[in-house]
Each structure stands twice: as structure tokens, then as C-alpha cells.
Amino acid sequence: LTNITVSGNSAEHEGGGVYNDRGEATLTRSIIDGDCGYSANISGGYNIESPGDTCRLDPDGTDLVDVPDPMLGPLQDNRGLTMTHALLPGSPAINRIPAAACEVDTDQRGEPRPETGGTMCDVGAFEVQP
Numbered sequence: 001l002t003n004i005t006v007s008g009n010s011a012e013h014e015g016g017g018v019y020n021d022r023g024e025a026t027l028t029r030s031i032i033d034g035d036c037g038y039s040a041n042i043s044g045g046y047n048i049e050s051p052g053d054t055c056r057l058d059p060d061g062t063d064l065v066d067v068p069d070p071m072l073g074p075l076q077d078n079r080g081l082t083m084t085h086a087l088l089p090g091s092p093a094i095n096r097i098p099a100a101a102c103e104v105d106t107d108q109r110g111e112p113r114p115e116t117g118g119t120m121c122d123v124g125a126f127e128v129q130p
């Protein structure tokens, strides 16, 4: 799972964000707003987990875990082919990834990543534009 934003999902018991049943999933440059049920995920770097620490990410590396609030806007039409969660001002996801680690040129909407004139990419599916 690369450059994704998961938010607003739920489960009856656990894994409302991502639930991986005995498999192996790599999360990279993604926002998991919800829990992972302590499933065995691998960090590809620059992830944000909120609010807990159940995705087995790497808080000693580039991941942020147990973030109180990733500061996401509602799922809505922010231009592009699909609905997205915008990053609200002050979100810890904004400009967290150095350009050398961005690896993709556009966000889910097709907007440039990093933003025009910018040097740092945002975590998740959405890149804040000037």
C-alpha cells in the first residue's frame, strides 16, 4: 500500500484501518487513520498512524505513530477522478517526505508531487497545492 490515505473505516473488533490476516503487507508513505489490529505490516517508510500504534510501523525511523489527529478534511470532491481527504493546515503529513524519497510525480488527483515550487512531499494520497 503506497501513498494511500485510509480514514473513516471501521470494524466490529479490530483492524478498522487495515486488517492483515496472517499475510504480509508493506505500508509506504501512507496515512492509516484507524487501527491495524496488531497485524504484521512492514514499513516502507514515511507512514503516519493515528491514533494508536497497532500497525507495527517503525517509530524509530521515518514513521510517526500514535499521532493524536492526522488533520484530514472530509472525504469529498477536491478535484480529480475520485473523492479524497485533503490535508488540513498544520497536518503532520504535510511536507514530511524529502524529494528524493517521493518516488511518485502526482497525487491521487493528478496534482504535482511535490507541489509546484515545493521540495517536500506529503504523506498519503493528497498533496497540498499552493
Ligand SMILES: [Ca+2]
Residues within 6 Å of the ligand: 094, 095, 114, 115, 118, 120, 121, 122, 127, 128
Ligand atoms: Ca508538499
